[in-house]
Amino acid sequence: MQNAWASYKEEGGFPEAHGLSAAWRVRLHQEYFDALLYRDVVERHNISHPLALRRCTPEVYYYNTNAGHEVDFLAVHPYTHEKLLVQVCARMDAPETRQRELRALAEAMKETGLNRAIIITETETGTIDTPHGQIQIISAPEFLCQPQPGFTAYLD
Numbered sequence: 001m002q003n004a005w006a007s008y009k010e011e012g013g014f015p016e017a018h019g020l021s022a023a024w025r026v027r028l029h030q031e032y033f034d035a036l037l038y039r040d041v042v043e044r045h046n047i048s049h050p051l052a053l054r055r056c057t058p059e060v061y062y063y064n065t066n067a068g069h070e071v072d073f074l075a076v077h078p079y080t081h082e083k084l085l086v087q088v089c090a091r092m093d094a095p096e097t098r099q100r101e102l103r104a105l106a107e108a109m110k111e112t113g114l115n116r117a118i119i120i121t122e123t124e125t126g127t128i129d130t131p132h133g134q135i136q137i138i139s140a141p142e143f144l145c146q147p148q149p150g151f152t153a154y155l156d
Helices: 002-011 022-045 050-054 095-112 140-144
Strands: 059-064 070-076 083-088 116-121 126-130 133-139
Touching: 070 095, 083 095, 095 116, 095 126, 095 133, 116 140, 133 140
Parallel strands: 083 116, 116 133
Antiparallel strands: 059 070, 070 083, 126 133
């Protein structure tokens, strides 16, 4: 049972993925995700810019603070070159999760001089003021279904 569970966690539940190398498995899962995103989100919500959902900007990086805390994304706007720090987590109701996400963003805001950041969650929304700027919490559906998807709405 443990081996089956470990295999499921590693390879996923799609029969076509079992036995594939990690690289091919990732590619297959990415194709499934793209198809799902298009059929389930784009068609259902009549979104006119599906490519913007996939990638708001070609310049996306990971960011590690000097203290070693990880920020999921540092996105750079393709035209204005403005930057946005982005954390993504399912839920923030557990105190340790909330502290971890906010600590990393606050440190990164201080280090980069950015005064805005966002946290994308499954359902939560809100705004948190920090000594280094404002962190907006936004639900993933709201983030993805904006008229002009992307992070430009969150920049000054």
